[in-house]
Amino acid sequence: MRSTFKGAAIAALSLTIASEAFATDWNVSLWGKRRAFTEHVEKLAELVSEKTNGEFTLSISYGGLSKNRENLDGISIEAFEMAQFCAGYHRDKNPSITVLELPFLGVTSLEQEIALSMAVYNHPATQADLARWNATLLMPSPLPQYNIAGAGDAPATLADFKGLTVRATGGIGQAMETIGAVPTSMSASEVRQAMDSGVVKAVSFAPHAHMSFGTIENATWWTTNLNPGTVNCPVVVNSDALANLSDEHRDALLGSVDEALAHYVDNYNNKTMVAWGPALDEKGIQQVTFSDDEIAAFRDAAAAPAAEAWIADNTARGLPAQELYDLVTGMIANGS
Incomplete structure (x- = not known):
């Protein structure tokens, strides 16, 4: 009898060990709180x-x-297996994907932003760029065109941005400089304190971030049609961790990306954007719309010089910068 119980115990222990051997738990590094910006990661999980x-x-x-x-540094040393970051936070670390942050590219939807991002992510030069950090690009965090919420007197014309301190990263910051604003780069989690203390007077964000990080709590105005561009914030995985997954687990991860992104887009379009207008009305925030002529002049002043500088700088880095730029602008021209 004792032998029977001993055998059963060994069998149970063996099953437990086998189960644990097949179990995989990845740590995922995000920031802030759960919001529209992280819904694809939540759905993926x-x-x-x-x-x-x-x-x-x-x-x-x-x-x-x-x-x-x-987060990208953490991925490189496998401090965690998955993370989200924004290209504009450290442009030198991921120059290839900053092509997607150039101002006035003319992207019109989240779906188009996904298509452009995946095309750039799949380019061999981009993959080699991120491989320096032992990172594999998994999926984008598509965001609509940014606009600006600010405190104090609302700008009546674009000339009123002269001297205004604005939280704006990447290509958006470059664009704001062309109309005299003073762009400041800081992470989203630092913005509310900077705005409260007067370090910045205005903040460039997508709608979900204006709500999630509280900028509309003390904003008095918001631009409806500035639309200078957006930021690109990929989700990446540690390349070694991805390679070490079992085939079943790797297929489960990679095979869930499209559904996770579809969930993200549906949530952003049908929840976040539906809530945005009422949130502005509830706070009594003045909505500022600029003339078509002003927006056209802004675009003409910002777009071409930023693109030319990006191509020159990144060609000097050894990237096929013109090729990446042509890939993006060609897809947009073709309505892809």
């Missing part, structure tokens, strides 16, 4: 767990693993 019967899980942390500007 849900899908992966479902497809693997809980054997592969994504443990999402909002700021507990790393600062957002250090």
